[in-house]
Amino acid sequence: MGELVVSKTGAEPKQSADEAGQYLAFNVADERLAMSIEAVKEIIETPAITRVPMTPDYIRGVINLRGSVVPVIDLGARLGRGRITLTKRSCIVLVEVHMGEEGHALGMLVDEVKNILDIPREDIRPPPAFGSEIRTDFIAAMGCVEDAFVIILSVDQVLSIQELAALHMLSEEATGTGSDAQP
Template sequence: MGELMVSKTATEAGVDADEAGQYLTFDVGEERLAMSIDAVKEIIETPVITRVPMTPDYIRGVINLRGSVVPVIDLGARLGRGGITLTKRSCIVLVEVRVGEEGHVLGMLVDEVKNILEIPREDIKPPPEFGSEIRTDFIAAMGRLEDVFVIILNVDHVLSIQELAALQALRTEVAPSGSNAQS
């Protein structure tokens, strides 16, 4: 698979239900999910992930990305679907999440990236009030693809500010002394 550069900037992790756009679709377990392509920095093959002790189960560990320490979230575990079993199709979607003025690059481990789709404005619906196994604050919108809906994730909520603070502390703990672990 190699490294696939999708977008160099990540301005928003969510999506406005009144706005059409492009969405990266991917599988987590048996479920097809999506996120705004604007949130995606790049997609990489799954490298060696170093587990860090005393972190929540959904934090799979950290990877070395061109000299930077990047935390990796197991999206299956984060969404309550159980941890992802690594296969040759598993990959990491790198996203940039902003907290104030700072951008943080995080990896989200998924079972398989499918494709990039254009979803017309009229096919983007607000998230449901109930009826999903995913926390409703994780859902930015629902995208209709022919006769089925795909859940469009709100990356900022899936990776909350409190968790980002914990991840920043994690970066500091595992960064080799004298190196710059900033993303």
């Protein structure tokens, strides 16, 4: 399957969500979300995803991206909205998350990529203290676009490698499938 909308190369300065900038808007479970365009490496059509046994529901599996194995997180399941049903519009947003000095490529399965939003600094608000169905540590900011708010996700929090690993270990312990499990 071919590449879609965005492909970026080279090191560019990172931009915090409280600065004016561009954001990739996408849908997950009929909710409009966004992330800094600086976090996006590439957007691809949904290729064959190989399910990895005994992984949490939000880890959809892995894909082969030009010879590299890339884990794919189902953003709907990760955000508590249920697994994404694959359609013609479903795609994978490839991002790089950081664990210490190392960067790791991860894919986020979304229902649909919408567009790129230019949100001025004065239209960026801090995340709410309460009232959102998404964990507040997953929210970098709120962007006001056409008199409506768009949740700007904190990619490093949503796709935290440490948390994903810890949650996976907890689910293994809970089901008795960890390496310490007795036969």
